[in-house]
Amino acid sequence: xxxxxxxxxxxxxxxxxxxxxxxxxxxxxxxxxxxxxxxxxxxxxxxxxxxxxxxxxxxxxxxxxxxxxxxxxxxxxxxxxxxxxxxxxxxxxxxxxxxxxxxxxxxxxxxxxxxxxxxxxxxxxxxxxxxxxxxxxxxxxxxxxxxxxxxxxxxxxxxxxxxxxxxxxxxxxxxxxxxxxxxxxxxxxxxxxxxxxxxxxxxxxxxxxxxxxxxxxxxxxxxxxxxxxxxxxxxxxxxxxxxxxxxxxxxxxxxxxxxxxxxxxxxxxxxxxxxxxxxxxxxxxxxxx
Amino acid sequence: xxxxxxxxxxxxxxxxxxxxxxxxxxxxxxxxxxxxxxxxxxxxxxxxxxxxxxxxxxxxxxxxxxxxxxxxxxxxxxxxxxxxxxxxxxxxxxxxxxxxxxxxxxxxxxxxxxxxxxxxxxxxxxxxxxxxxxxxxxxxxxxxxxxxxxxxxxxxxxxxxxxxxxxxxxxxxxxxxxxxxxxxxxxxxxxxxxxxxxxxxxxxxxxxxxxxxxxxxxxxxxxxxxxxxxxxxxxxxxxxxxxxxxxxxxxxxxxxxxxxxxxxxxxxxxxxxxxxxxxxxxxxxxxxxxxxxxxxxxxxxxxxxxxxxxxxxxxxx
Numbered sequence: 001x002x003x004x005x006x007x008x009x010x011x012x013x014x015x016x017x018x019x020x021x022x023x024x025x026x027x028x029x030x031x032x033x034x035x036x037x038x039x040x041x042x043x044x045x046x047x048x049x050x051x052x053x054x055x056x057x058x059x060x061x062x063x064x065x066x067x068x069x070x071x072x073x074x075x076x077x078x079x080x081x082x083x084x085x086x087x088x089x090x091x092x093x094x095x096x097x098x099x100x101x102x103x104x105x106x107x108x109x110x111x112x113x114x115x116x117x118x119x120x121x122x123x124x125x126x127x128x129x130x131x132x133x134x135x136x137x138x139x140x141x142x143x144x145x146x147x148x149x150x151x152x153x154x155x156x157x158x159x160x161x162x163x164x165x166x167x168x169x170x171x172x173x174x175x176x177x178x179x180x181x182x183x184x185x186x187x188x189x190x191x192x193x194x195x196x197x198x199x200x201x202x203x204x205x206x207x208x209x210x211x212x213x214x215x216x217x218x219x220x221x222x223x224x225x226x227x228x229x230x231x232x233x234x235x236x237x238x239x240x241x242x243x244x245x246x247x248x249x250x251x252x253x254x255x256x257x258x259x260x261x262x263x264x265x266x267x268x269x270x271x272x273x274x275x276x277x278x279x280x281x282x283x284x285x286x287x288x289x
Numbered sequence: 290x291x292x293x294x295x296x297x298x299x300x301x302x303x304x305x306x307x308x309x310x311x312x313x314x315x316x317x318x319x320x321x322x323x324x325x326x327x328x329x330x331x332x333x334x335x336x337x338x339x340x341x342x343x344x345x346x347x348x349x350x351x352x353x354x355x356x357x358x359x360x361x362x363x364x365x366x367x368x369x370x371x372x373x374x375x376x377x378x379x380x381x382x383x384x385x386x387x388x389x390x391x392x393x394x395x396x397x398x399x400x401x402x403x404x405x406x407x408x409x410x411x412x413x414x415x416x417x418x419x420x421x422x423x424x425x426x427x428x429x430x431x432x433x434x435x436x437x438x439x440x441x442x443x444x445x446x447x448x449x450x451x452x453x454x455x456x457x458x459x460x461x462x463x464x465x466x467x468x469x470x471x472x473x474x475x476x477x478x479x480x481x482x483x484x485x486x487x488x489x490x491x492x493x494x495x496x497x498x499x500x501x502x503x504x505x506x507x508x509x510x511x512x513x514x515x516x517x518x519x520x521x522x523x524x525x526x527x528x529x530x531x532x533x534x535x536x537x538x539x540x541x542x543x544x545x546x547x548x549x550x551x552x553x554x555x556x557x558x559x560x561x562x563x564x565x566x567x568x569x570x571x572x573x574x575x576x577x578x579x580x581x582x583x584x585x586x587x588x589x590x591x592x593x594x595x596x597x598x599x600x601x602x603x604x605x606x
Contacts, residue, residue: 033396033399033400035399082575082579085579086578086579089582091395091396092336092340092342093578093582095342095395095396095399096342096531096535096574096578097575097578097579099528099531099574100528100532100571100574100575100578101575103525103528103532103567103570103571103574103575104568104571104572104575106567106571107567107568107570107571108568108571110564110567110568111564111565111567111568218523218524221403221404221407221524224400224403225404228397228400232396259411259415262407262411263408263411263412263415266404266407266408266411267404267408269400269401269404270401270404270405270408273389273392273393273397273400273401274389274392274393274401277392277393277397
């Protein structure tokens, strides 16, 4: 029983981890916390449906490809149209702008695709396969695999390549980085494009598991919790936080009360912010005056 | 010329004339604008003046509405007594939440207040014995001296004066010691601290004020809508208040009224586009924060009107 709960909870955890990775990427790369990211995940999944509607008879995979391309453009639009003009605005304005972006995407979907849920195909088989006494679902495994894969790629990018160092420099000190030849605006543009594509990947993976409706983006708050729990600047932390959150929720849901399940994650969010704002794996942030 | 007393006289005249001239529909809308403006006024104090982002306004409004209704339904406390009592309790909660700002600012504060809204909404849904759960609960009528106020026409006499009172208070508070302290904190917390301000206490007081105003607004809006639905009091509602504050003008109490009027009245003119309403509101918020972050109340002709008022009331040379 316990083993089964744990195995199933890892899937939910991987979903949170996937979304948390996007948050951390944008925050680590550009210093902005994107409050509309959860809605971007939802929007990505809807893009696949919209592509299939626009071109009748379009198979699933080409539609996914189109959705990825469109979301890359969306990322460029978000940076060029909103984040770049607001680069010198107050933090408050940036937070509100990112909230507004998410709301626009959510309401766009609600207006043009309706408020009701849409069916979304699974990537792999949903039939459970018994592995060593516990049931494992291949479709769920895919989510875990993709989260870990994306973590590995991003981790290598940030830690091992010169480009990763350029990103960190650009985020750390915009003027300093541009003095040593980093094209800061290009770096930020790229981060937004990559993060937006990542949102669509997450959306395609997550949509069949959850219900694909305009409000699916509220899952974003779980992604936040995962990112905060792991440490907002740490990529491995995001994955660790996501999976820990998934397990905690499953344990509380199974053994205590399913009503408490969601409340636990929000409680964790507040507790971590108050007690250990740098998260489990994040470095200590020193506030400069 | 004494412009200000004249304006006050005109406002009082308009207040008593409106119920005689306008049909119920418009009076209901005026009540809705006033109640919403009161909730947004809380946001003006905590986010606009003190610079502390809060997504908990939805939670405060929910607590005010539910608190007063539960007191009335279960213990027979009339709403006119229950609303202030609940508002004071919620203000205490807001003060506690404000203590959080000692450690938390910016993104993290937005997240933490977001979590507060989510937790309150979940509690309303799951505490069925008290709140009626996901099905919601009916609001007992607002009774004063044995007379139940049920229509917008009757509630008008309660909601509009209360809102006007708090708007005027806030307007005068801006230039007071408290208001200037909040502005100083918004502009630089470090500098404010260096000037000897007890920054944490002021921030907590700002949160308490926003919670108080939110709870009063919730308590007054509840009998107007006659039914409380927990699905309403979510994160979307918190962003709705933020959008009104931004569109009206984050630092202006009158902006709260202007913004609320736009958001309440706009649906009447967009009846053919009902399903695009959410998108229109979201685009308004996005457009304003990028192009005119100080909102409608910063429009030149409105500012001039405001300046005219102040000039006539200022000290004579």
